[in-house]
Amino acid sequence: VSEADTALDRFVALSAGLTGFSEGEIWGTGVARRHYDELLAIVDADLVARLLDAGWQARGEPAALVARVMSNPDLGPVARNLIKAWYLGQWDEMPRDWRDRNGANPLDANHMVSAAAYREGLVWPTIGSHPMGAKPPGFGSWGTPPGGAA
Amino acid sequence: MSDYDVVIVGAGVVGAMLGNRLGNAGKRVLILEAGSATAATWADYQANVERYQSSYIRVPNSPYLSPANAQSPSVLDIVKLQAEGPPSDTGYFVQEGPLPFSSDYFRGRGGTTLHWLGTCLRMLDADFSMQSTYGVGVDWPVDREDLSGVVNNFYEQAERELAVSAEVADQGYCGQEFPRGYDYPMKRIPLSWNDQRHAELLNGKPVNLDGTTYDLLVSATPQSRNSTPNADYVDPVTGASGYSAVGAAGAPHEGLRCEGNSSCIPICPVQAKWNAGKALATLPDTVEIRTQSVASKVLLSSDRKTVTGIEYIAYDGGPVPDPPQVVTADLYVLGGHCVENAKLLLMSDAANSSDQVGRNLMDHPYQIAWALMPENVGAFRGPSSTSGFEFLRDGAFRKDRAAWRCEIANWGWDFAAFSPESDVETAVDRGLFGADLRAHLADFVPRQTHLGFLHEQLPRPDNRVTIDGRYLDPLGLPRPVISYDLDSYTRAGMAAAREFSKQVFAGLGAVDYTSYNTFDPGYVTHNGGGYTYHGAGHYVGTHRMGASPYESVVDPYQRSWDHENLYVAGCGSMPTIGTSNPTLTMVALTLRTAQSMLADFGIHG
Numbered sequence: 001v002s003e004a005d006t007a008l009d010r011f012v013a014l015s016a017g018l019t020g021f022s023e024g025e026i027w028g029t030g031v032a033r034r035h036y037d038e039l040l041a042i043v044d045a046d047l048v049a050r051l052l053d054a055g056w057q058a059r060g061e062p063a064a065l066v067a068r069v070m071s072n073p074d075l076g077p078v079a080r081n082l083i084k085a086w087y088l089g090q091w092d093e094m095p096r097d098w099r100d101r102n103g104a105n106p107l108d109a110n111h112m113v114s115a116a117a118y119r120e121g122l123v124w125p126t127i128g129s130h131p132m133g134a135k136p137p138g139f140g141s142w143g144t145p146p147g148g149a150a
Numbered sequence: 151m152s153d154y155d156v157v158i159v160g161a162g163v164v165g166a167m168l169g170n171r172l173g174n175a176g177k178r179v180l181i182l183e184a185g186s187a188t189a190a191t192w193a194d195y196q197a198n199v200e201r202y203q204s205s206y207i208r209v210p211n212s213p214y215l216s217p218a219n220a221q222s223p224s225v226l227d228i229v230k231l232q233a234e235g236p237p238s239d240t241g242y243f244v245q246e247g248p249l250p251f252s253s254d255y256f257r258g259r260g261g262t263t264l265h266w267l268g269t270c271l272r273m274l275d276a277d278f279s280m281q282s283t284y285g286v287g288v289d290w291p292v293d294r295e296d297l298s299g300v301v302n303n304f305y306e307q308a309e310r311e312l313a314v315s316a317e318v319a320d321q322g323y324c325g326q327e328f329p330r331g332y333d334y335p336m337k338r339i340p341l342s343w344n345d346q347r348h349a350e351l352l353n354g355k356p357v358n359l360d361g362t363t364y365d366l367l368v369s370a371t372p373q374s375r376n377s378t379p380n381a382d383y384v385d386p387v388t389g390a391s392g393y394s395a396v397g398a399a400g401a402p403h404e405g406l407r408c409e410g411n412s413s414c415i416p417i418c419p420v421q422a423k424w425n426a427g428k429a430l431a432t433l434p435d436t437v438e439i440r441t442q443s444v445a446s447k448v449l450l451s452s453d454r455k456t457v458t459g460i461e462y463i464a465y466d467g468g469p470v471p472d473p474p475q476v477v478t479a480d481l482y483v484l485g486g487h488c489v490e491n492a493k494l495l496l497m498s499d500a501a502n503s504s505d506q507v508g509r510n511l512m513d514h515p516y517q518i519a520w521a522l523m524p525e526n527v528g529a530f531r532g533p534s535s536t537s538g539f540e541f542l543r544d545g546a547f548r549k550d551r552a553a554w555r556c557e558i559a560n561w562g563w564d565f566a567a568f569s570p571e572s573d574v575e576t577a578v579d580r581g582l583f584g585a586d587l588r589a590h591l592a593d594f595v596p597r598q599t600h601l602g603f604l605h606e607q608l609p610r611p612d613n614r615v616t617i618d619g620r621y622l623d624p625l626g627l628p629r630p631v632i633s634y635d636l637d638s639y640t641r642a643g644m645a646a647a648r649e650f651s652k653q654v655f656a657g658l659g660a661v662d663y664t665s666y667n668t669f670d671p672g673y674v675t676h677n678g679g680g681y682t683y684h685g686a687g688h689y690v691g692t693h694r695m696g697a698s699p700y701e702s703v704v705d706p707y708q709r710s711w712d713h714e715n716l717y718v719a720g721c722g723s724m725p726t727i728g729t730s731n732p733t734l735t736m737v738a739l740t741l742r743t744a745q746s747m748l749a750d751f752g753i754h755g
Contacts, residue, residue, distance in 0.1 A: 001341075017583075017584060018584060019584065019587070019588070020583070020585040020586070020587055020588035020589075021588070029695055032289045034713060062583075062584055062585070062586075063582070065583070069326050070581065070583065071590065079583070080578050080579065080583075082580055083574075083578050083583055083587065084574060084575060085593075087574045087578075088571055088574055090206055090571070091306040092575070110206050111206050112203070112205065112206050114204065115200050115203035115204045115291075118203045118204070119203060120282070123571075123574055123591060123595075124569050124590050125529075125595050126588050126591045126595075127529070127530060127570060127591060127595040128526070128528065128531075128592070128596055129529075129530040129531050130410075130412065130530075130598075131203075132208075132411070132413040132530065132561075133199060133201065133202055133411055133412070133413030133414045133417065133419055134411070134419070136409035136410045136411040136412075136419070136420075137409075137531070138409055138410055139340075139377075139408055139410065139411045140340040140410075140534070141407060141410045141531065142340065142342045142343065142410055142412075142528065142531040142532025142533070142536070142560060143341055143342060143343060143345075143346065144528075145341035145343055145528070145529030145530070146343055146526045146527065146531070146596055147526075150545045150640075
């Protein structure tokens, strides 16, 4: 197993803990590497490594994630952006105080990660729907009782 | 010898309808389109879908290429205007206020139908006679019998052209009448689960408004969207039985029925929703479309009685456009957007002996009330809206206040609060993650519902489009300067709508989340209450038709009173707006215009 693969494994494990979806579901989106590449393009590699280490040590445990990641002033904002990226396929500009602490990257602006990342946004299965403009559920599906939300 | 029999400005609904009717009668037609052919082929259309999915802010014009030489207004340019402040000219429009005109449109092949919703309600009888019935607005020079029935079946033809799915049995509110035995080409689009819950909880329950008690009724909405063909359909022109759905332009097996992509605005990925590109794809060989060709002047004869040519500027991708060129024809049609038609007439000093060109601009100010249902109603599934409360589109109250129709929305709080994106962002910023985040969103978002009110406006001379040499586009052509306000008639309608929404939400057991804020660009007050409107994209009235050349720009057939070989066609011809989404009526009027134009050529029948 190469070092890069190990990092991606850790990225997927962290993403699962942050989003509430399983590692299998995260891999199943097909855009895990795309999200990881986006993160590396915008956030300093050392900070990403710290984030993955902290996530790995938390083992997906919510309390440990709060302690090691979410409440950390450098890692927490990145983790929150990563959740938004996974749910919506979009990258939101990092908060001003984080940019002041960690430096501003020109790629750190509001944008879509990719059309595929949008289509695989986790918000849609979460709310029992489908990405607007993709994966249509079929004629008349909107008239059936909702029940897919989970 | 003219270059063509007919030149039409604009490759949207009007260009598509007239191009087909005239071309099929053997006429040589040129259609000039200012914008690009962004959605002409199936591959290009799919690129638009991809562009939509790649847009951080997904507004109606997001999927479509908008060349600098043929800009379109964007809802992202709408700002709150300051009293006595300078006009806002951040976008294509120059907004003089006092209120912002809050709608966009799209200049390009296919026009704004690329991102319309497709609602196809007919106008009610009183909508044609507001002055004689209620003492407000003006009367039309045409009425229902000119547009619908055995002799004049233009509404029926329009419903076939626009491929409308609906059932007459659902449309009987306000005494609405259809020709005996008539029904639509396709069965109604199924009601959403949210619609069904509204109907189960509310139908027959009382609502009190303006001192009158009404029974609530949820009505299925006629939609220009493929559904199940009506086997008993009778074609109003040929008399043939049955109906076959029409698929996407360039991909005829796509879009034969709505698939539930839930993105009608801004783009239906499969073209199950009708757009003018589907009709442009059927143009006969005698009809030519030139895109990236901006009409810059209507040329008049020395006695000003006839049009002698259309001057236009063609551009490719390069920095320098071609020199203006002139094309000639026997008949001319301005069939662009109502703002663009008015702009071109004002630029040309044409068709304006009445001084009505550009005036009487109207929209349906769109007011939202939003709430959280007590149960999962499956928000964000299906077309944007599939039903509404239509029974208050007419009534004696119209002496005093605007009528409205009220759509029941299927996409939660998307328009009200940028859901679900804002729900995710808010929850994450609040500290939720993992299973807690997922559970919160699964509970909160599918319960969202909203009511959207489309308010009537009266024609007012000062709500208008003008031009001003200080504001020019890259071709040196004027940009539209818009003056706009909401009068007390419409504001009183907004107050009534808010009261109605409160009673509906109470009947649903829903928690009302509606809030209107002074910082909203469309915030207005009335009798101590504050309300916010958005744009509905229903531009109407800038070249209104009438019975007299002194009060109107075009006659009942959309022919210019001033220039005998010029027609000015589109929603701009509508003297009042009523409460129905205007495209269906505009198409009916335009099919009537086609008949008039063919008669000009000596073709009757």
